[in-house]
Amino acid sequence: MDKCYICLQPLAGTYHFDVWDHKMCASHYNKDVIACSSCYGFTKKDNILPDGRILCKVCFDTAIKPGDSVESVKASVINNLNRVGFDDLRIEDITIEIVSAQKLAEIRKSPINLQNKGITMSKTTTATSFGFFTGKNTRQTFRHRVYMLTHLTKIEFAGTLAHELLHAWQVQNGINMSPKMTEGVCNMGTYLMYTSLPGSLTKILLKSLNESNDPIYGDGFREVFTIYNDIGWSELIMKIRKKDIV
Secondary structure, eight states: OOBOTTTOOBOOSSEEEOTTOOEEEGGGBTTTEEEOTTTOOEEETTEEOTTSOEEOHHHHHHOBOTTOOOHHHHHHHHHHHHHHTOOOOOGGGEEEEEEOHHHHHHHHTSOOOTTOOEEEEEEEEEEEEEETTTEEEEEEEEEEEEEEESSBOHHHHHHHHHHHHHHHHHHHTTOOOOHHHHHHHHHHHHHHHHHHSOSHHHHHHHHHHHHOOOTTHHHHHHHHHHHHHHHHHHHHHHHHHTTOOO
């Protein structure tokens, strides 16, 4: 007979199960136990964050927090984006700051929304010079500051960062699409990282990405993914650059 994941007693009557197929007595749910906000597995309410998220011990212990180095994750994300053709993002132009949900909300000028795990603020500088032979020369430089929600697992962090860096990439390339297509393209970055990193959690996060019912983020991702599935990364990126996707 199956046993309860929490109290280890034989299951009887109604029970719950999580995405990891852990089974639990119905009496525990919400009273003692809830689903982890990151991995969706059952967890006791031991690690409650100020924004209301509850993390299991594994996710809490491995989460990226303010002060943690994220250079290796940033390099991995940029290398993966470069590999498929988003090849004009430079590590030195990108600064990452890990902040609270409250700080993210203040930057967005909107209420706290835990579905929003990052935001990118881009600054464009235009410099003009004159050459005796070349005449007037104009050069643009870009600086991107990415604000990331604190206490994301490395996999969530990488997926969110890839999403945000494709916002930066669109700014650099003067690409203006509808909100649905903009977020759909950015979610392809999340998809890229989730399919590049090993582990069971990536499969769960990928399923959540695929099944999102959000009319902007979910529908946008599925529309762009359908195009990608037909023509691949190179042709997709070419279509975006040519503004054939709006």
